[in-house]
Amino acid sequence: MSNHERRAIDRLAELLDHHLRLWQAWLPAGQVSPPTFAELLRHWQREQTGTEPLPEEVTRLLAQGEAFVRLAEESVRLLADTADTPATAEMLARLHQAFPNPLFHSVTAPPPDTPDWEALRERLPAAFRALLPWAAGSDWSAGNPLQAELRKALGIPGIGLPAAAQARWTEFAELWAEHQAADAALREHLAAAARQALLELQQRLEERHAHGEPITSLRAFYDLWIDASERAYAAMLRSDDYAQAQGRAIHAMLRCRRQAQLIAEDLCAAFGLPGRTEMDATQAALHETRQRLRLLETEFARLRADGYARTRPRTEQRPGSAFET
């Protein structure tokens, strides 16, 4: 390890010592919450590397490490809040609160500039806020009167745009609505699997407790949670309902994208630029030309080899001509 690396790690140890003292001081009093370990790690990391972008694998390590640290912090807060040993159900409720859908934490690290959605939501007018659960929380495509009204509105002829362009945008709006609905339906599956995972986790904790093998470290608790999540998620994956929901979501996304491409093509055409369709046609022709060239090359090589074989004594003929057919 280089001196620079050693200094970086010593600096982290120093920060962690200080941080630990803050948390230890906070524990008995429980008043003002100390800064989080995740923030400390991020602060230290920026001290070391500045704002240069990190390699993806390092980003993934940090994201998941921070998730684990957040779990630890949540646990400590819970233990500080409860006078006695916390009940499992309460611990799980905190876990669920901290990680409402563990899949998203596992599969994708949040981008660095993810907006604070919660804060944004709070700044919305009350009427808008009231609509959010409806918009994001359930599959609203089936028999929703508001959607029917929306569809009527989308059917109003456009003003100022050519009819064809207006039709493309109208269709895009409808496809986008379906995308939102399909996405919400898929998320309901994921959320149900997350809830099932917590139930399985509770069951396993109880089994271990009954067998006199209680969980005593947070790492073991985390591993048990991962196992439970994998089992619940695997069961969901194997269900036909989920496969259909996933298919619907993917199709909806693709249809949006295809429609956006058509709109972009219209725009390109307006400026005399080649669009996707034109490029595809060109590339298809290029591909066909390549294939024909290969055939000609092969035939040429065969003819040349034949000519070579005819003009040479048979003993010099090499077996297995490359282009024999």
Next chain:
Amino acid sequence: MPLPLDAERILADVVDYSRRLGEGFTRMHAIGQVDVGCCPRDELYREDRLTLYRYRRPDGPAGDTEPLLIVYALVNRPYMVDLQPDRSLVRQLLAAGVDVYLIDWGYPQRPDRFLTLEDYVCGYLDRCVSHICERIGRDTLNLLGICQGGVLSLCYATLFPARVGKLVTMVTPVDFHTPDNLLTHLVRPLDIDLLVDTLGNVPGALLNFMFLSLSPFRLGGQKYVHLVDIAEDEAALANFLRMEKWIFDSPDQAGEAFRQFAKDCFQGNKLVSGELRIGDRPVDLGRLSMPVLNVYATRDHLVPPAASQALARAYGGPDYSEFAFEGGHIGIYVSARAQAEVPQAIAAWLRQHP
């Protein structure tokens, strides 16, 4: 039921964990980019994105087997078979006296979206085989097809039987509709035409996401949380980084080839039923007559053993063998046990079938 967790202990654990996370971060950052591929090799042939390599033999007696051409899958990069010195199928095969060639399919670009399976099998693969045969003055060579590359090899061996002396398939799906095939279960409801018509080439990142999402908590979360356990071991971290590089290094898939593979194999299961066609030629596995060794992994979550073992029923020739490796789809290339078992089994089988 109470949870016997202690705040002070968790605090101590989180401090220790954070320290080790910092160490891991520092070392990984210092390691930077990792190299992959350890065996020296020579480029023999290049066409479009494809490159054909021949690996140099280590010092020692010349091998007594025919050349073996490794045909890797299109969906990942082939350096997995030569990741690092102690995790190299190629190295072990060379040490066992096998003359090893490998096709690197490269990264398809936008103009490659119209490449079909026929282009891959009857075009690229056939021209590689021809190039090698002409170079060494033989009529045939042996093929080692890995995963999807095994499907391509099966197609090739069926269509060009005079070119293939012996065929080894490794973690190769043949029956795509076995009940435990999770990928098929998820792919079957998809409108593949919509996918390809919309995207053109299918992004490798999309396929990679699909593979990882089969076990997202372990592969996307726990693996990184546990990484702190090797934070002090620079060699182990470098190994980890090489695997990470491979996992996320997924080429885009040529649209038309993907369309046919997904529709005919995953959805139609035509390879095992004999209905698959490459161009206008049927692929009938029952016509295979050369010796075949089928290597599969008993805990393969991507290609379940039954999906590979179906080759035994479809194969029409007299000389079929299986080798079952106790491990998973990735472990069969890189685990310590695989290094000690798989290449040796392949080399021994090749020797036993002169």
